[in-house]
Amino acid sequence: MPEQPKLAPIVKWVGGKRQLLPEILPLLPRDMSCYCEAFLGGGALLYALEPHRAMVNDLNADIIELYQVIKNDVEGLITALEEHKNAHTEEHFYEVRSWDRDAAAFERLSPVQKAARFMYLNRTCYNGLHRVNSKGYFNSPYGRYVNPNIVNAPLLRAVSEFFNRAQVQFSHEDFADFLKRLEPGSFVYLDPPYDQVKEHAFTSYSKTGFDRADQLRLKQCCDDLTARGIKFLLSNAATPFIQELYQDYSCHIVHAKRLVNSVGAKRGPVEEVLVRNYATAPSGQSSLF
Numbered sequence: 001m002p003e004q005p006k007l008a009p010i011v012k013w014v015g016g017k018r019q020l021l022p023e024i025l026p027l028l029p030r031d032m033s034c035y036c037e038a039f040l041g042g043g044a045l046l047y048a049l050e051p052h053r054a055m056v057n058d059l060n061a062d063i064i065e066l067y068q069v070i071k072n073d074v075e076g077l078i079t080a081l082e083e084h085k086n087a088h089t090e091e092h093f094y095e096v097r098s099w100d101r102d103a104a105a106f107e108r109l110s111p112v113q114k115a116a117r118f119m120y121l122n123r124t125c126y127n128g129l130h131r132v133n134s135k136g137y138f139n140s141p142y143g144r145y146v147n148p149n150i151v152n153a154p155l156l157r158a159v160s161e162f163f164n165r166a167q168v169q170f171s172h173e174d175f176a177d178f179l180k181r182l183e184p185g186s187f188v189y190l191d192p193p194y195d196q197v198k199e200h201a202f203t204s205y206s207k208t209g210f211d212r213a214d215q216l217r218l219k220q221c222c223d224d225l226t227a228r229g230i231k232f233l234l235s236n237a238a239t240p241f242i243q244e245l246y247q248d249y250s251c252h253i254v255h256a257k258r259l260v261n262s263v264g265a266k267r268g269p270v271e272e273v274l275v276r277n278y279a280t281a282p283s284g285q286s287s288l289f
């Protein structure tokens with residue numbers, strides 16, 4: 001039998017955490033009844049950890065629907081992706097991209113067709129950037145890759161097998177609603193859109209759609225998790241605003257070289273902070289502050 005591939009993100013996602021995993025993994029508690037993530041995105045930590053049970057969430061309904069299709073009908077998805085792969089040209093890309101312009105026709109697509117469209121566009125658009133305009137239409141341009149990896153069937157099957165084995169529960173709601181539902185004994189990883197270094201406090205404008213009012217809401221949720229006995233680890237940009245906000249928690253600064261801006265040209269080293277509400281003993285046992 002062929003060996004199962006190692007689990008890894010199946011979409012390119014801005015803010016993906018693969019480079020930060022060596023810093024995050026040693027800080028995780030070993031004792032958790034359920035692994036939870038409020039801002040799942042590409043899910044780098046979920047795959048690295050392969051927990052026994054998981055509840056995961058992202059406000060982006062398209063990516064969550066893709067994961068649900070992988071869980072429930074991975075063979076249907078692989079077949080639909082093969083069709084896109086065989087038809088792949090710049091013209092086909094723009095044709096598939098335009099499907100959401102006709103709302104009624106788009107709604108008639110099956111979950112498999114929508115998931116395959118989302119994944120095909122993600123693998124072939126410029127930089128894997130998921131961008132929609134004010135009308136909600138996907139508008140990232142064509143990526144000009146010589147040989148894009150449109151369908152990796154062994155990886156998709158391995159991810160599907162894991163989603164079923166761990167009975168992963170998916171939701172697409174605001175983080176505050178998701179966090180309210182977590183049970184004591186759970187551990188939650190929080191990886192929100194990063195605080196923008198140049199952002200002015202309390203403006204509603206934010207390039208990520210996640211402003212300082214959202215960062216403050218998230219901090220309140222963290223206090224609430226602590227009061228309910230739920231451990232969390234949060235990653236964010238180490239801006240003065242974030243460091244002051246979480247000064248009562250354990251903060252660990254790390255240097256990472258990765259994409260933090262949506263523009264590829266702005267890649268560069270950034271300081272990030274890992275915030276926790278628990279301490280880990282050398283035995284691996286961890287306790288809340």
Ligand SMILES: C[S@@+](CC[C@H](N)C(=O)[O-])C[C@H]1O[C@@H](n2cnc3c(N)ncnc32)[C@H](O)[C@@H]1O
Pocket residue numbers: 013014015016017018038039040041042043044045057058059060173174175176191192193194210
């Ligand atoms: C930094 S990314 C997470 C990256 C992920 N850890 C990975 O490895 O790919 C932040 C995610 O938060 C999601 N998001 C933005 N606002 C949100 C909200 N209010 N509630 C829940 N998720 C939200 C975005 O859709 C995005 O996927």
